[in-house]
Amino acid sequence: MVTVTVEAILDRALEGHELSWEDGVVLLKARSSKAIDHIRRTADALRQQQSGDVVTYVINRNINFTNICEQHCSFCAFRRDEGDEGAYWLDMGQMLEKATDAVQRGATELCMQGGLNPKATLNGSSLSYYVRIVKTLKDTFSQLHLHAFSPQEVQFIAREDGLSYADVIATLRDAGVDSLPGTAAEVLDDEVRRVLCPEKIDTATWLDIVSIAHQQGLHTTSTMLSGHIETPEQQMRHLDLLRSLQRSSLEKGYPGITEFILLPFVGQEAPKPLRRRVGRDQPVLVDALKLMAVARIFLGRWIPNHQPSWVKLGLAGATEALTWGCNDLGGTLMEEHITTMAGAQGGTCMEVETLMDAIASVDRPYRQRDTLYGVVGG
Numbered sequence: 366m367v368t369v370t371v372e373a374i375l376d377r378a379l380e381g382h383e384l385s386w387e388d389g390v391v392l393l394k395a396r397s398s399k400a401i402d403h404i405r406r407t408a409d410a411l412r413q414q415q416s417g418d419v420v421t422y423v424i425n426r427n428i429n430f431t432n433i434c435e436q437h438c439s440f441c442a443f444r445r446d447e448g449d450e451g452a453y454w455l456d457m458g459q460m461l462e463k464a465t466d467a468v469q470r471g472a473t474e475l476c477m478q479g480g481l482n483p484k485a486t487l488n489g490s491s492l493s494y495y496v497r498i499v500k501t502l503k504d505t506f507s508q509l510h511l512h513a514f515s516p517q518e519v520q521f522i523a524r525e526d527g528l529s530y531a532d533v534i535a536t537l538r539d540a541g542v543d544s545l546p547g548t549a550a551e552v553l554d555d556e557v558r559r560v561l562c563p564e565k566i567d568t569a570t571w572l573d574i575v576s577i578a579h580q581q582g583l584h585t586t587s588t589m590l591s592g593h594i595e596t597p598e599q600q601m602r603h604l605d606l607l608r609s610l611q612r613s614s615l616e617k618g619y620p621g622i623t624e625f626i627l628l629p630f631v632g633q634e635a636p637k638p639l640r641r642r643v644g645r646d647q648p649v650l651v652d653a654l655k656l657m658a659v660a661r662i663f664l665g666r667w668i669p670n671h672q673p674s675w676v677k678l679g680l681a682g683a684t685e686a687l688t689w690g691c692n693d694l695g696g697t698l699m700e701e702h703i704t705t706m707a708g709a710q711g712g713t714c715m716e717v718e719t720l721m722d723a724i725a726s727v728d729r730p731y732r733q734r735d736t737l738y739g740v741v742g743g
């Protein structure tokens with residue numbers, strides 16, 4: 366009976382109908398290997414229709430400029446208080462050094478995010494500090510796409526300086542920010558957020574800031590932190606909110622969400638209460654793959670690019686996801702702290718050749734892309 370329902374839903378998806386979030390819940394709750402394989406094949410067929418066979422990757426570098434953070438998210442092994450062992454705050458010279466290295470290694474993008482450090486100010490203004498980072502990097506490396514500052518960081522700056530979100534985003538954009546990471550989304554459900562990240566912005570604020578970024582002419586990405594305490598219903602409502610936001614932005618002619626990235630929870634070094642509650646340290650691969658497939662089926666007409674996280678799943682798991690609806694293998698990163706400090710085993714840096722070999726191993730062609738999925742190097 367359940368299999369029949371799954372089949373009917375998948376047939377409708379292949380005919381081009383939009384699924385409801387309740388349909389998605391049925392797919393996520395399917396347990397038989399036959400049903401799960403059908404979901405995988407449907408996601409793969411829709412990936413082929415919506416994004417083609419080419420698998421893309423980006424040469425980028427992460428710069429997590431500080432891990433000093435005023436918040437205490439229950440999954441976070443990255444944050445430190447000032448003065449703690451391992452606390453750091455990069456100065457401008459160190460950031461420029463990392464950017465220089467990125468350029469020498471062929472990067473087209475710098476991805477910049479950091480902890481929420483109330484002391485990170487310039488002349489008493491948080492925004493001035495962030496603008497100085499952006500301008501210094503952009504003045505030196507105008508060719509680099511600056512993919513920087515999560516909706517949570519935008520809210521932090523706005524709160525510190527008493528500004529509107531629109532003013533913060535417009536100022537960062539004018540200084541040189543090219544797009545915003547759609548991180549800090551975790552699960553867009555306030556019940557989950559109260560446990561996971563009680564001090565973070567709520568669901569409505571995340572959606573508001575991403576929508577304002579689109580209005581201000583900036584693309585964003587989108588993410589979900591999966592595989593902890595959330596239910597299939599909450600996962601689907603998250604995807605439904607992303608789909609509605611994307612529809613609204615695109616219908617108004619704004620830039621929208623370029624990609625969906627699934628970030629399965631890694632808890633090895635996470636604070637104990639959440640770790641105990643989840644009961645395991647590494648993601649369950651089959652759950653992550655099924656969720657990626659359902660995300661493709663549910664979102665693909667609106668958000669055509671889907672990326673697994675090799676940091677979270679390992680390269681083998683991320684490569685496997687290319688046959689579950691994904692069409693992008695993400696970036697080289699060059700250094701990754703946030704998930705690695707949580708105990709992820711995927712590594713912190715990926716060579717381009719390694720990404721190419723992984724893509725070739727599933728018989729798909731590859732292509733380097735820029736942050737907005739444009740072609741690099743003709």
Ligand code: SF4
Pocket residue numbers: 434435436437438441442443444479480481517562
């Ligand atoms: S996830 Fe981000 S906001 Fe939350 S504690 Fe860690 S660094 Fe701070």
